[in-house]
Amino acid sequence: MIDSTLQVVHDNIHHRQSIGHLVEPAPTAEQLELAFQAALTAPDHHRLKPTRFIVIAGKERAVFGDLLAQAVADLGEMDIVQIDRVRQHPFRAPLLVLALTQFQDHPKVPYFEQTLSSGAAIQNFLLSMQAQGFSTMWRSGAVVESGLxxxxxxxNEHDLISAIIYVGTAVKAIAPRSAIDSQAYVSIWQGDSL
Incomplete structure (x- = not known):
C-alpha cells in the first residue's frame, strides 16, 4: 500500500505534460518563488548553482518577442512570415521563464554535469508549477543558439539557454499519458555477464 503523500507526489510526476496554449491566470510572485526554491534544490556537484532564471511577463513579452525575431534573423532566417511568427511566440502564455546555464570552470565539475544540474532544476520547477495548479511548456529551438x-x-557564447518555459493555465484538459512499460528501458546488471 502506497502512502497517500507518496501517491500525491507520484501522481504529480505522472500527470505533468507539456501544454502548448496557456492563458491567465499566471502564477503570483509567491508561487513562482516556491517553484524557484524547488528548482534550486536540484542535484548540483560542489553547489555551483549554474542555473539562472529570468521571468518575462506582461508587456515585456512583446519586447522579448522582438528580441527573438532579431535572433532568428541573425541566425539567417529571411522569411518575414517566419520571423513574425517567432515574434509572437511569447504570447502563447501569460508568463515565460528562461532557464540559463552559466558554466563555471571547476576541476571536479565538468560542463556536462552542470548541464544535467540545470535540467534537473528545470524539471523541479515544472513539477512545482504542476503541483500548484499551473501548466507549462518547455521549449528551446534553434533560437537558443543565437549569439545575439x-x-x-x-x-557567454558557450553558456546555454536551456529552456524557454511557458507558464500559465491550460485552456482545456488533455488526455492522460499512456502507461509506460518500464521493462523496455530497465535492466538488472549481472556482473558475471561481462
Missing part, C-alpha cells in the same frame, strides 16, 4: 540572444541575456 545570449549577449542580450548577459551570458
Amino acid at each position: 540572444l545570449k549577449r542580450a541575456l548577459g551570458i
Whole structure:
C-alpha cells in the first residue's frame, strides 16, 4: 500500500505534460518563488548553482518577442512570415521563464554535469508549477543558439539557454499519458555477464 503523500507526489510526476496554449491566470510572485526554491534544490556537484532564471511577463513579452525575431534573423532566417511568427511566440502564455546555464570552470565539475544540474532544476520547477495548479511548456529551438540572444541575456557564447518555459493555465484538459512499460528501458546488471 502506497502512502497517500507518496501517491500525491507520484501522481504529480505522472500527470505533468507539456501544454502548448496557456492563458491567465499566471502564477503570483509567491508561487513562482516556491517553484524557484524547488528548482534550486536540484542535484548540483560542489553547489555551483549554474542555473539562472529570468521571468518575462506582461508587456515585456512583446519586447522579448522582438528580441527573438532579431535572433532568428541573425541566425539567417529571411522569411518575414517566419520571423513574425517567432515574434509572437511569447504570447502563447501569460508568463515565460528562461532557464540559463552559466558554466563555471571547476576541476571536479565538468560542463556536462552542470548541464544535467540545470535540467534537473528545470524539471523541479515544472513539477512545482504542476503541483500548484499551473501548466507549462518547455521549449528551446534553434533560437537558443543565437549569439545575439545570449549577449542580450548577459551570458557567454558557450553558456546555454536551456529552456524557454511557458507558464500559465491550460485552456482545456488533455488526455492522460499512456502507461509506460518500464521493462523496455530497465535492466538488472549481472556482473558475471561481462
